[in-house]
Amino acid sequence: MKNYLLNIMLDVVPQPTESLFRTSGKIFVVVGILTIIFTLITIYLVRLDAKISKLENKGK
Amino acid sequence: MAKIPYKWYKLLAVLLLGYTLIYGLLIPLPTDVGILDETIRNLFYHVPMWFGMMLILMAAWIYSILYLQNQNPNHEIIARSLTYSGILMGLCGLFTGMFWGYNTWGSPWTNDPKLNGVAVGMTMYAGYWLIQKSVNEGEKKARLASVYNIFIFPLFIALIFVMPKLAKFSIHPGSGESVNFKTYNKTNNMEMVFYPAIIGWTLFFVWIAEITARYELIKQRKENEKLFA
Numbered sequence A: 001m002k003n004y005l006l007n008i009m010l011d012v013v014p015q016p017t018e019s020l021f022r023t024s025g026k027i028f029v030v031v032g033i034l035t036i037i038f039t040l041i042t043i044y045l046v047r048l049d050a051k052i053s054k055l056e057n058k059g060k
Numbered sequence B: 001m002a003k004i005p006y007k008w009y010k011l012l013a014v015l016l017l018g019y020t021l022i023y024g025l026l027i028p029l030p031t032d033v034g035i036l037d038e039t040i041r042n043l044f045y046h047v048p049m050w051f052g053m054m055l056i057l058m059a060a061w062i063y064s065i066l067y068l069q070n071q072n073p074n075h076e077i078i079a080r081s082l083t084y085s086g087i088l089m090g091l092c093g094l095f096t097g098m099f100w101g102y103n104t105w106g107s108p109w110t111n112d113p114k115l116n117g118v119a120v121g122m123t124m125y126a127g128y129w130l131i132q133k134s135v136n137e138g139e140k141k142a143r144l145a146s147v148y149n150i151f152i153f154p155l156f157i158a159l160i161f162v163m164p165k166l167a168k169f170s171i172h173p174g175s176g177e178s179v180n181f182k183t184y185n186k187t188n189n190m191e192m193v194f195y196p197a198i199i200g201w202t203l204f205f206v207w208i209a210e211i212t213a214r215y216e217l218i219k220q221r222k223e224n225e226k227l228f229a
Helices: A002-014 A018-024 A027-059 B009-024 B034-044 B047-068 B073-104 B113-133 B138-166 B191-229
Strands: none
Touching: A002 A018, A027 B191, B009 B034, B009 B073, B009 B138, B009 B191, B034 B073, B047 B073, B047 B138, B047 B191, B073 B113, B073 B138, B073 B191, B113 B138
């Protein structure tokens, strides 16, 4: 009986993954912020790339 | 010369990294990862740093050999840029690893064969940087750095890849009697993010190396113009 109860309790207790990370749904805020940072870094790199291309063409 | 003629690889890098950053955080995880818990997601960010570093340093090694073979100064510039980019990746891997380790094992530096190998390896690459900065004569510097690079890359791989595999115990996957991919249960598909992450991060740092190499080439051309003007 005791074991049976314990099993039921373990089933009800959510997995750590589910409990901590997704309950609030706020993980999307982190995803959004990472996306913004990554987009800005990419734009910076693309512009730097274009500037260097310009310099390369000027030298020829 | 240093400019890679295929532009699409930059777009591919950005797309794969975007996928990695977004889906890597949202993908459901295996439930039996122990104390790692949610931090197993670092598999998509910390681990590709090391894989990418090894690939990029290998490319640098090949370019160093090419330089000694045909004395084309452009090859030395490419090798140097790739090496710096690889070192940057290694430092990213090191610092993320220390942060991850601090929050998992309670200490930023454990006595693990992989960590000690990397410490020695990074010191060897610091030596490469020192050669680049301390020798004045162009050609002598290029030859010295190339020979040194050819010499240290196999040692570095031995230190961070072969030695940990031979070690009895390591907390890093794939070495000694430790866990690896196959030991986790398959409630998920982490490989679906892991392999794109490796390709994406590597291409991204190749892009950075390409920009460095093109800058160095322009600088060199300016110096030559000044010399012959």
